[in-house]
Structures are given as structure tokens and as C-alpha cells.
Amino acid sequence: MAASLRFSHAQITPEVLLLTLGSDTTLRGHVRRVAPALLKLNLSHLEQVAQNHDGASADDEIRAKAPSNSGGERFLNTYAHDLTAQARAGEIDRIVGRDAELRQMVDILLRRRQNNPILLGEAGVGKTAVVEAFALMIADGRAPGSLADVTLYTLDMNLLQAGAGVKGEFERRLTGVLDEVRDSPTPIILFIDEAHSLIGAGGQTGQGDAANILKPALARGELRTIAATTWSEYKKHFEKDPALTRRFQSVKVDEPDIDTAVRMLRAIVTRFEEHHGIAIRESALRAAVELSARYLPERQLPDKAVSVIDTAAAAVRLSRDVDPEALQAHQIEAEHLRAELGRLRSEPPTAGAPREIARLTQELTRAEQAAEVIAAELAHHRALADAADEVAASGATDALTQLGTLEKQLQKAGGESPLVSRVVDAEAVAQVIGRWTGVPSGRLLRSQIAAVGTLADRIKTRVIGQDAAIETLSEAMRVARAGLNDARRPQGVFLMVGTSGVGKTETALALADELFGGPQGLTVINMSEFKEEHKVSLLMGSPPGYVGYGEGGVLTEAVRRRPYGVLLLDEIDKAHPGVQDIFYQVFDKGSLRDGEGRDVDFRNTTILMTANTGTDTLATLAEDPETMPDAHQIPDLLKPELLAQFKPAFLGRLTVVPFLPLDADTMGKIVDLQLGRIADRVTGRYQARTEVTPAARTRLAQAAQAGDAGARAIETMLSRDVLPRIADLFLNSVADGFVPRAIEIGVSADGAGFTVSALGKRRRLAS
Structure with missing residues (x-):
């Protein structure tokens, strides 16, 4: 504080430090104990x-940059950066696609009054790029009229606020900048990015409002600025003042369309090629824009496309410098297996040790051979890539022909999973999108098609x-994979109706496993939890002013985190009728606005509902199977009951998929399926075979057929009556040191329960 306010120094100098230590009563006590000689x-x-310092000390260079109330443009050089100098030095990338916004901004700057443009647009659309384009225009001598000799500075608000906790320091710095701008012999325009930080909370505790300092200078025309902020921040801060x-004229900066975004990337792609040392193909630019526009809706073009290209490069x-993941x-x-083998060989031998050592040795050999x-293959691929690089750098007349031949060889050698990539193409971009979002793309997409x-x-x-x-669901998935579905809507919206235990939930699980890589691709929301009207808002998130605001909604957050997958809304018929109104926009436009005003994208989600x-x-x-109507006619027969439960507008936006009750033959097949799963678990854990008597199979099927739980009754009976007996048999056998080679599941003598018995000779357990 003494260095800044008493002596106008930006840094703490040695003489100021010693003066403060000797004059402050609190510090003198500490100095007396540590270094009494300083007193x-x-x-x-x-x-x-300190007052008459002439800059002769060792930190002259730092002092020369320190802001001072006198001595030239020290404030400006410290707290602002010269954009025109950067443009002349070639440090700014060429800007394309913003000609209209640039012309509008120049028109405003040429006005006599209200000549301060403010760029408004979402984060990532390129507001700063418009200002950089203006700096390039000045540097190239293309600026019109009075703007030809202007110097464009960008005000660094972080530097301006850093260390300005003392009351008056922030205002002193900002006033110093404004004074130097006013007194400069050449006209200066200040660019203030994130301009909303000037309003209200522009300073920290003890600081004033920077906007109030700027207003007089703006009103008198002593200061010309270009501001930039987002629409939400403009509405929150600027419109309240x-x-x-009225001292700023807004310039709307929209997200560019696909073709314009591709041109923007094309203008800067050379810088990325130089940075990474990798060639980037034209197909990669368009793929980056198109795929990011579809699968990264929360971000804006061209920023998200630039990120994709950078990551792909x-x-x-x-891949050229590091061994592949495989x-x-x-x-x-192999390293872990060697360590495990070493531990086993160093321990006293046991009965099962030789068998375990032999198994580990076999696995080690297999891992080493796979690595070799x-x-x-990696050495061969890298040799082809290096040869292609040499041909590309040779500049020979037939270089393109040779390069094409070598790249075809590299592509053929790599197949569907290349170990080495030489250039950034559409495939590399698709892989980046796939890693970021889980969306299968590129080769993975072709395999899924x-x-x-x-x-x-x-x-x-x-x-x-x-x-x-299942055929109804599969047809819709084929249409979606072919890219022929409406891109504005979800991949599919289905209402699966039918009695409990007929396979509705299992269908959703199977669909997630087959198309989205496993159960992690399935998001389940139990709609019976939303019976009360006041709970409906929990799906989208609480609005401002309500408890839970900012925590996200159950539905919107689930889709935001996993936008590509299956969304199962279980038992939607038990939810409050108001829930149906929420989904109109989801089914029609593929988006839903949450409690915080953010749009959540549902276009890559398959929505399944059960009732x-x-x-x-x-x-x-x-x-009567003889009089059973065609599957396509059943939804019409169910319409009266559906309309009694759901609103017509809701039903009109989805596909009704009826699930029929299960007959005896179907129950028998499900019994076989469930018993097969148990047999697999027994074999995997105890290497024992499982047999089932016909009576036991029939008993399970008949019991499930007689109840109202459907196929769920089979799983319940197996868990309650069969699995405990299997567990007791094996636990008792393990305690004796022997396990059966086979077991048999049968029916008890009274026919009311099940029995589990051992078959054949028992096998001794390995120690």
C-alpha cells in the first residue's frame, strides 16, 4: 500500500519495504526479534x-513498466495490450465470415455520437474475432477515414483488478488508463472484453463501480470503446443501467451457418498444421463443423469445431509418437503376469501351485506374442507413414500420385483399427466426437449400421x-441409423403397454446393450415418484427463487450427461397428468428448457415409456390365438383405454407398442433362458454341470402362468426356492473339500417345492 499510494510504485521496492518495516509499530516488534540491526x-x-528514485537500481526494467501518474503511457502499457501491434507482427489469425458484423462496427465507430459498439453473442461465436479483424484492417491500411491511424488496445480487466484490494487503488488504475488514452497523440480505442464485469461487481470489496468512471468519459466523447459480452450478461447488468x-450501440454476433464455419476453419487451419506438424484434410474441416453442430449443442460454432480439429490433430x-493403446x-x-509368477515361484509349493503357474505362464506367452x-504391425505402419511424409516433402511432380498410393497402402494395412494415422481426416474427427459424447461415428458407426x-x-x-x-422398435432404429429420421426429433419415442412381467423393461435393457454398449447406455426414471403435481417441476429443475434452483432436473440432467442412449420412463401411467405436457416440446422439437433456462438436446436419445x-x-x-388381430391393429383397439389415461396430444406424438400376455410355450422358453443363466454361473464358479428335470421346468412355467406377475414370477421363484438350495449344496461341499461335478434341479415329493442334489463323483478342491 505504501509503495502504491505514497510513492506511486507498481512494485514493492527495497527502500519502501525497509521504510515500512521500520515505521510500522506492529512490524517493529517482529523486526526487533528477528533482525534488530534494521532498526x-x-x-x-x-x-x-524512495521519493527521488531515478531508476538506477537493478530492477530498472520492471520499474520502467510500472504505472505512474507521470511519465508517459505506463498505465496503458501495464493494463492493456496493443492489438494493432500484434496484428502487424502476424500474431493474429486471419478472420473470415464476419464481414457484416465488422462493417456494422466500423459504421458505429465513425459516428460523431454514440460511437461505442458492443458485441452481443453467445460464448464461442467469435465476438473477439470481430475485434481482431478490425485490428487487422487497421494494420493492413484498410481502415476508412478517421480510423486509419487509430491504435486498438484491449483492456485486461484481470490485471486491472489484481492486487487492487485497497480502497481507491482500482479507481486510480482505471483513471490512469483513461487519462493516458485521452492525452495520447494518436487516437486510441479501448476494447473491453467481458464488459459486464465493469458493472456493479466490477470491483472486489473496497472498489468502486468501473462503469461510473467510464460514463463521463463516454458522454464527453473523450473515450471510444468496443465492448463485448453475452446476451444473458447484457440483460442482467447493462439493461439495468x-x-x-444508451452510450453503446449493440452489434449482434450470431452463430455462423455450416458453410461459413467451414470457411472460418479453412482460414486458420494452417496454424494448426504448423503447430502439430500434421496435415489436415478438407474433409476433416467439414466433418468437424457438421458433427459438432449436431452432437455438441451446448457449445457454439466455430469455437466447438476449432476444439474438435485441435483435438483430432x-x-x-x-499416434505417430507414442505406442498405441492396444x-x-x-x-x-505381461508385466503384471511376470510379477505374479515371480511371487508364486518364491513361495513354498502348494497343491494347486503348479497348475496356477502353468496357467499364468500360458497367459504370459499369449500376451507377449500379442504384443510382438x-x-x-506398428513398425510396418510407421514405415509407410514416414515414406508418405518424405514423398509429401519432396515436391516431386508425381508426388500426389505416390502419396495416394502410400496412403491407400496405409489404410489397407490399418483396416478398421489403424495403429498409425498420418493426416487428420473425417475419420479422425468422428473418433473425437465419439470419445466426447459416446456417439458411435466413423468406423464404429458403420459397424453399428x-x-x-x-x-x-x-x-x-x-x-x-x-x-x-421388437420388430416395431427395430424398424425405427434402422431408420435412425440410416439417417432418414426427422433430425429435429428424438431417435424414437415409444409407449410400451401391457401387463407386468411381459418384457417391457427387459426390452429397454436389451436395446441399450445391443446399440449403446451396455447398461450404462440406459437411463431409468421411475415416473411413479411424480404422482403429485408439485413434484413435476423436479423433472426440469426448480425455477429461480424456489428450493433446489441450480441443482438441475432429474430428467434434464440425466439427458445432459448422457445425450446418446436409451431413456426409460418407467410406469408413466402412474405419474401426474401434468407430466405429459412437459414432453410435447421434447417429442416435437427434440429439446427441453430446464429450470435455469438452458436447452437440453434430446435429438440423440431413444425414449421408451412403459405403462x-x-x-x-x-x-x-x-x-384365443385364432381370433388374435394383427399386431398393427392392436393399438387401435387399445385407443379407448389409452385416451382415458393419456391426453390425445400426447398419444399423437409417439408410437404405441403393445406387449401381449405370455402363453405356456413362451413361459417354458423363458424358464429355459433363466435356468441357462443359473447354469452358466454355476459352471463359471464351481466348474459343475447343471441339469433340470422336466417336472421342475413344468412346475416353474405353470406357476408363472397362473400368477399376475408374468415372467417376473420365474425369477422370483428361482431366487427364493432354487438358488438358496444350490448355495447350501456347494457351501457344504466346499467345507468338506469336495464339490460335485454336476447338480440336478428337481421337484420335491409333495410337488410344492424344489430339490437340488449332487450327481456323479465329487471333485477335490485345489488347495
């Missing part, structure tokens, strides 16, 4: 040195007896 210094002499608002560079995985596995194969053709058959192996419903509506009608229709 003998002549304080008057130190004060004279009409006196400040870094990934390609990494090779590293085998090498790490990948290493050989091929797999979706057999989707129905694969789901039918898990969901038995619902072929018509028990129509249970009686479906049961009646299924009683």
Missing part, C-alpha cells in the same frame, strides 16, 4: 530515496414372445 537505519533517508446502455500426432495394454498385462504381433440389421434377432434371444413389438394401460383388453385378445 538502526535512517528512515528519513530511506523516504528520500439505462445511462450506460493432437490425437494423430500422438500394444501398451498387452505390455502392461502388434509391434511388428451393419449390426442394426440383425438387431431384432438378437433382442429376441433375450425377450421371448414379443416378436411384433400397464390396456392390460384387460390385451388379456382378452390373447385368450
Whole structure:
């Protein structure tokens, strides 16, 4: 404080430090204990040195940059940066696609009054780039009229506020900047980015409002500025101050369209090629813009496309310099196996040790061989890539032909999973999008397009007896994978109706496993928790002023975190009717605005809903297979019951998928499926075979058929009556040191329960 206010120094100098230590009563006590010799210094002499310092000390260079109330443009050089100088030095990338905004800004700057433009747009659309384009215009001598000799400075608000906690320091710095701008022999325009920080909370505790300092200078025309902020911050801060608002003229900076964004990337791509040492293809630019526009809706073009290109170039560079992940995985596995083998060989031998050592040795050999194969392929791929680099750098007349041949060889050698990438192409960009969002793209997308053709058959192996419903879902998924669905709407919206235990939830699980890589691709929301009207807002998040604001909604946050997957709204018929109104916009436009005003994108989500509506009608229709109507006619027969439960506008925006009651044959197949899963677990844990008597199979199927729980009754009976007996059998056997080679599941003598018995000889457990 003494250095700044008493002596107008930006830094703490040695003489000021010594003077403060000797004159402050609190500090003198500490100095007396630590360094009493310092108290003998002549304080008057130190004060004279501090006031009359002529810059002869070792920190002259720092002092020369320190702001002072006198001595030229020291404030401006400290707290602002010369954009025109950076433009002349070639430090600013060429800007394209903002000609209209640049012309509008220049028109405002040429006015006599209200000549302060403020750029308004969402984060990432390129507001700062418009100002940089103006700096390039000045540097190139293309600025019109009175703007030709202007110097453009950008005000660094962080530097201006840093260390200005003392009351008056912030105002002193800002006033010093304004004085130097006013007194400069050449006209100066200040660019203030994040201009909302000037209003209200522009200073920290003890500081004033910077906007009030700027208003007089702006009103008198002594200061010309270019401001930039977002729409939300402008509305929150600027519009509340009409006196400040009328001194600025807004310039709207919208997100560019696809073609304009591609041109913007094309203008700066050379800088990325030089930085990474990697060639970037034209196809990569368009892929970055198109894929980011579709799959990164929370960010704006061109910023998100630039991030994608930068990341893809870094990934390609990494593949040239670092061993691929597959090779590293085998090498790490081999290292762990060697360590485990070493530990086993150093321990006293046990009965099972030789078998375990043999197994580990076999796995080690397999891992080493796999690593050697990948290493050989990697060397071949890198040799092709290096040869292509040499041809590209040679400048030969037939270089393009040779380069094309080598790249085809590299692509053929790499196949679907290349170990080395030489250039950034559309495939590399698609992989980046896939890693960021989980969206299958590129080669992964092509494999899924091929797999979706057999989707129905694969789901039918898990969901038995619902072929018509599965075909309906699979057809919609094929349309979505082909890219022929409405891009404004979700991938699919289905209402699965039917009695409990017929496979609705299992269908959602199977769809997530087959298309989205496992259960992590499924988000389940139990809609029965939203029976009361006041809980409906929890889906979108509480509005401002309510408890829970800012914590996000159950529905919106789930989709925001995993926008690509299956969303299961379970038991939606039990939710409050007001819930249905929320989904109109989701089904029509593929988006939903949460409690904080942010739009959540549902376009890459497959929405499944379950309901028990129509249970009686479906049961009646299924009683006689001969009179069962066609699957496409059943939704019409269910319409009266559906309209009694759901609003017509809600039903009109989705596809009704009926799930029929399960007959005896279907129950028998489900019993076999569930018993097969138990047999797999027994084999994997105890290497024992599992057999089931026909009586036990029939007993399970009949019990499930007689109840109202459907196929769920089978799983309940197995968990309650069969698995405990299997567990007791094996636990008792393990205690004796032997386990059976096979077990049999049967029915008890009275027919009321199940039995589990051992078959054949027992096997001794390894020590």
C-alpha cells in the first residue's frame, strides 16, 4: 500500500519495504526479534530515496513498466495490450465470415455520437474475432477515414483488478488508463472484453463501480470503446443501467451457418498444421463443423469445431509418437503376469501351485506374442507413414500420385483399427466426437449400421414372445441409423403397454446393450415418484427463487450427461397428468428448457415409456390365438383405454407398442433362458454341470402362468426356492473339500417345492 499510494510504485521496492518495516509499530516488534540491526537505519533517508528514485537500481526494467501518474503511457502499457501491434507482427489469425458484423462496427465507430459498439453473442461465436479483424484492417491500411491511424488496445480487466484490494487503488488504475488514452497523440480505442464485469461487481470489496468512471468519459466523447459480452450478461447488468446502455450501440454476433464455419476453419487451419506438424484434410474441416453442430449443442460454432480439429490433430500426432493403446495394454498385462509368477515361484509349493503357474505362464506367452504381433504391425505402419511424409516433402511432380498410393497402402494395412494415422481426416474427427459424447461415428458407426440389421434377432434371444413389438422398435432404429429420421426429433419415442412381467423393461435393457454398449447406455426414471403435481417441476429443475434452483432436473440432467442412449420412463401411467405436457416440446422439437433456462438436446436419445394401460383388453385378445388381430391393429383397439389415461396430444406424438400376455410355450422358453443363466454361473464358479428335470421346468412355467406377475414370477421363484438350495449344496461341499461335478434341479415329493442334489463323483478342491 505504501509503495502504491505514497510513492506511486507498481512494485514493492527495497527502500519502501525497509521504510515500512521500520515505521510500522506492529512490524517493529517482529523486526526487533528477528533482525534488530534494521532498526538502526535512517528512515528519513530511506523516504528520500524512495521519493527521488531515478531508476538506477537493478530492477530498472520492471520499474520502467510500472504505472505512474507521470511519465508517459505506463498505465496503458501495464493494463492493456496493443492489438494493432500484434496484428502487424502476424500474431493474429486471419478472420473470415464476419464481414457484416465488422462493417456494422466500423459504421458505429465513425459516428460523431454514440460511437461505442458492443458485441452481443453467445460464448464461442467469435465476438473477439470481430475485434481482431478490425485490428487487422487497421494494420493492413484498410481502415476508412478517421480510423486509419487509430491504435486498438484491449483492456485486461484481470490485471486491472489484481492486487487492487485497497480502497481507491482500482479507481486510480482505471483513471490512469483513461487519462493516458485521452492525452495520447494518436487516437486510441479501448476494447473491453467481458464488459459486464465493469458493472456493479466490477470491483472486489473496497472498489468502486468501473462503469461510473467510464460514463463521463463516454458522454464527453473523450473515450471510444468496443465492448463485448453475452446476451444473458447484457440483460442482467447493462439493461439495468439505462445511462450506460444508451452510450453503446449493440452489434449482434450470431452463430455462423455450416458453410461459413467451414470457411472460418479453412482460414486458420494452417496454424494448426504448423503447430502439430500434421496435415489436415478438407474433409476433416467439414466433418468437424457438421458433427459438432449436431452432437455438441451446448457449445457454439466455430469455437466447438476449432476444439474438435485441435483435438483430432493432437490425437494423430500422438499416434505417430507414442505406442498405441492396444500394444501398451498387452505390455502392461505381461508385466503384471511376470510379477505374479515371480511371487508364486518364491513361495513354498502348494497343491494347486503348479497348475496356477502353468496357467499364468500360458497367459504370459499369449500376451507377449500379442504384443510382438502388434509391434511388428506398428513398425510396418510407421514405415509407410514416414515414406508418405518424405514423398509429401519432396515436391516431386508425381508426388500426389505416390502419396495416394502410400496412403491407400496405409489404410489397407490399418483396416478398421489403424495403429498409425498420418493426416487428420473425417475419420479422425468422428473418433473425437465419439470419445466426447459416446456417439458411435466413423468406423464404429458403420459397424453399428451393419449390426442394426440383425438387431431384432438378437433382442429376441433375450425377450421371448414379443416378436411384433421388437420388430416395431427395430424398424425405427434402422431408420435412425440410416439417417432418414426427422433430425429435429428424438431417435424414437415409444409407449410400451401391457401387463407386468411381459418384457417391457427387459426390452429397454436389451436395446441399450445391443446399440449403446451396455447398461450404462440406459437411463431409468421411475415416473411413479411424480404422482403429485408439485413434484413435476423436479423433472426440469426448480425455477429461480424456489428450493433446489441450480441443482438441475432429474430428467434434464440425466439427458445432459448422457445425450446418446436409451431413456426409460418407467410406469408413466402412474405419474401426474401434468407430466405429459412437459414432453410435447421434447417429442416435437427434440429439446427441453430446464429450470435455469438452458436447452437440453434430446435429438440423440431413444425414449421408451412403459405403462400397464390396456392390460384387460390385451388379456382378452390373447385368450384365443385364432381370433388374435394383427399386431398393427392392436393399438387401435387399445385407443379407448389409452385416451382415458393419456391426453390425445400426447398419444399423437409417439408410437404405441403393445406387449401381449405370455402363453405356456413362451413361459417354458423363458424358464429355459433363466435356468441357462443359473447354469452358466454355476459352471463359471464351481466348474459343475447343471441339469433340470422336466417336472421342475413344468412346475416353474405353470406357476408363472397362473400368477399376475408374468415372467417376473420365474425369477422370483428361482431366487427364493432354487438358488438358496444350490448355495447350501456347494457351501457344504466346499467345507468338506469336495464339490460335485454336476447338480440336478428337481421337484420335491409333495410337488410344492424344489430339490437340488449332487450327481456323479465329487471333485477335490485345489488347495
